[in-house]
Amino acid sequence: MNPRQVLSPYISKHMTDHPSSHIISAIRKRRSVYPPEFIKGHISDQLISDLLALAQYAPTHRLTEPWRFAVISPAARPSFSDFVDGYYESLRDTSEYVGRKHHKALKKIEQSSHIVAIILRRDPAQRVPEWEEIAAVSMAVQNIWLAAKQFGIGLYWSTPDSRMVAGDYLGLQETETCLGYLYMGLSPKCQFADRDRLKPEDYIKWL
Numbered sequence: 001m002n003p004r005q006v007l008s009p010y011i012s013k014h015m016t017d018h019p020s021s022h023i024i025s026a027i028r029k030r031r032s033v034y035p036p037e038f039i040k041g042h043i044s045d046q047l048i049s050d051l052l053a054l055a056q057y058a059p060t061h062r063l064t065e066p067w068r069f070a071v072i073s074p075a076a077r078p079s080f081s082d083f084v085d086g087y088y089e090s091l092r093d094t095s096e097y098v099g100r101k102h103h104k105a106l107k108k109i110e111q112s113s114h115i116v117a118i119i120l121r122r123d124p125a126q127r128v129p130e131w132e133e134i135a136a137v138s139m140a141v142q143n144i145w146l147a148a149k150q151f152g153i154g155l156y157w158s159t160p161d162s163r164m165v166a167g168d169y170l171g172l173q174e175t176e177t178c179l180g181y182l183y184m185g186l187s188p189k190c191q192f193a194d195r196d197r198l199k200p201e202d203y204i205k206w207l
């Protein structure tokens with residue numbers, strides 16, 4: 001067997017037994033947790049701030065630090081709900097309107113504690129391609145996601161079409177784009193069975 005190959009069942013023992021195995025465990029246990037699974041109650045604003053502060057440790061080409069976040073706190077939920085409702089109402093007489101989606105979009109706002117808009121701010125000089133900045137923002141989100149689980153916070157990344165017209169609501173600048181939202185809520189005991197995922201041999205090739 002190729003010594004570099006990962007042992008079954010995908011992660012080798014020297015990694016899971018290593019003193020830093022909590023990092024491995026956090027990565028393996030991260031999951032999307034959806035608003036219907038959140039329990040009632042609010043996350044503290046301080047914890048949200050602390051989690052978002054972890055974004056700054058993500059790698060970023062030419063240090064453009066392209067991540068920005070707009071926090072919709074419980075106090076701001078009604079205005080966000082109005083924005084989302086307005087978006088769906090604007091579609092009502094078109095073939096794009098789906099009543100079930102409209103209802104679900106409003107319901108999940110109610111079920112969440114905080115909703116964080118994920119914003120890409122392009123480097124004004126565009127010194128790196130956009131995809132690199134999207135990659136950096138995604139790595140920042142992963143930092144937040146991995147840490148959130150340790151504090152009993154569940155979240156998922158939602159990318160509704162309405163994000164494309166959220167500029168005014170979120171107060172975005174011209175160089176900023178909303179890449180979606182983190183719907184966040186309390187989920188202290190959320191455990192998930194492992195999903196069927198690609199096996200390393202399906203996505204790694206050794207040359």
Ligand SMILES: Cc1cc2nc3c(=O)[nH]c(=O)nc-3n(C[C@H](O)[C@H](O)[C@H](O)COP(=O)(O)O)c2cc1C
Binds near residue numbers: 030160
């Ligand atoms: C960039 C991105 C966008 C996503 N957008 C949505 C979305 O709009 N709706 C949704 O239900 N899940 C969305 N997800 C969550 C994925 O569906 C989820 O990560 C996937 O099912 C794997 O599950 P896991 O996160 O528990 O591993 C998104 C995830 C990413 C990374």
